[in-house]
Amino acid sequence: MPAPLSPIDKAKYVAARRASEFVESGMKIGLGTGSTAAWLVRCLGERVAGGLRIRAVPTSSRTASLAREVGIEVISLDEAKWLDLTIDGADEVDGNLNLIKGGGGAHLQEKIVATASDRMVVIADAGKQVETLGAFPLPIEVVPFGWQTTQLLVEEALIGLDVLGRTTALRMSGDAPFVTDEGNHILDLQLGRIGNARQLSLVLNQIPGVVENGLFIDICDALVVGHGDGRVLVRDLAEGGVSETRYALEGEDNIFTEIAE
Template sequence: MTGELSPIDKAKFVAAKRATDYVEDGMRVGLGTGSTAAWMVRCLGEMVREQGLRIKGVPTSTRTAQLAQDVGIEVVSLDAAKWLDVTIDGADEFDGNLNLIKGGGGALLQEKIVATASDQMIVIADVGKEVETLGAFPLPVEVVPFGWQTTQALIEETLVSMDVLGRSTTLRMNGAAPFMTDEGNHILDLHLKRIGDARQLAMVLNQMPGVVENGLFIDICDAVVVGFGDGRVEVRDINAGTIEQAMLDFAETDNLFTDLVD
C-alpha cells in the first residue's frame, strides 16, 4: 500500500511509524487527532496485534477513540490514566522552537489537556508543516456558543494591539451549521498570516471571557518527527538539542491503511 502513496502521505506515514519507537510496553499513551495521528494509531494497533504490545491509549477526540478501539488498542479516560508517559500528535504548523499551531481538526482543547498531562509530547508532521514564523495557518480558538459574536468582536478588537499581520476572524462551519467540538463549543479561526509573539497572544486570548482555549502550543512539544516524501525521517529533540536523520524501511505491500479515511 505504501508504494502507492503520494509523497505527502508517505511523509506522514514514515513520521508516524518512526514515532512509535517512543512507545514501550506498559505505557499510557496520548493518541492525537488528525490524518497523521491516525496513521500512528494504526501503527500502534499493528504492534498490539502482532507484537503483543500492551498499552493504554487516551484519545484526544471521539473519532480517535473509535479508531483506536477498531485497531485493538485499549482505550481509557485521562481521569483513569491520571498521567501519561507520552503523547503523540500531529500539528498544523511548527517553528524552530517547536512551538505549534494545532486545532485544524477541531480537537485542540482535549489535545492540549492530554499533551500537558504527559511526560513527553512528540509531534509527527510532514516537512510542509515547518514554518519560520507561526501564523500562515489560521489559528483556532475554541469559544462557548453563548455570546460567541461578542467574543469574536472582543478578539478582533484585541488583535489591533497584537503583533500580527492579519486580523480577520471566521466562525468555523460544518456545512450550513457551526462546527461543534466534542465539548459542544464553536471554533473561531483567526487569519493572522504572521504571529510575532505567540506566547503573548496565547496568554491574552485565554484571559478573554468566552474563550475556552486557543490552538497555540507553547513550550509543550519535546520533539518533532519530520517525515519526507522520499521516506526520510528527521527527529529534532528540543531538550537534548539533537537532530537525527534516517531512512525508514517499510514493506511496499504494507496494507495498514487501505481503509483509512483522513
C-alpha cells in the same frame, strides 16, 4: 488492489512509524487527532497485535473509535491521571517547536492531554515546518453563548497585537456551525504572521467566552518529520541535535486507504 502511497502519505506514514518506536510496553499514552495521528494509531495497532501492552487516552471521539478498532485499550484521562507520553500531529511548527494545532477542532482536549504527559512528541510532514507561525488559521474554541460578542472582543484585542491580519470566522460544518466534542464552537483567526505567540496566547485566553486557543507554547519535547522518500528526521530537545532514519518504501501499498485529511 489498494493504490500506492502518495508522497505526502509516505511522509506521514514514516513519521508515524518512527514515532511509534518511542512507545514501550506498560506505557499510558495520549493519542492525537488528525490524519498524521491516525497513521500513528494504525502503526500502534500493528504493534499491539504483536504483543505491545499500552493504554491510551484519545483526544477526540474519532481517535477513540479508530484506537478501539485496531485493538488499543482506551481509557479516560481521569483513569490515567498522568501519561508517559503523548504523540500528536501539528498544523504548523516553528524552529522553537511551538505549534499551531486545531485544524481538526480537537485542540482543547489535545492541549489538556499533552500537558498531562511527561513528554509530547509531534509528528509531521516537512510541509508543516515554518519560520514563523500564523499562515495556518489559528483556531480558538469558544462557548456558544454570546459567541458573536466573543468574536468582537477577539477582533478588538488583535488590534494591539503583533499580527499581520485580523480576520476571524466561525468554523462551519456544512450549513451549521462546527461543534467540538465539548459542545463548543471554533473561531478561525486568519493572522498571516504571529510576531509574539506567547503574548497572543495569554491575551486570547483572558477573553470571556474563549475556552482555549490552538497555540502550543513550550509543550512539544521532540519533533519527528517525515519525508516522501522515506527519510525521517528527529529533533529531540532533551538530547540535542537531529537524528535521521530511513525506511524502505518500495512496493508499499496504501493499506490505510480510509485515513484522510
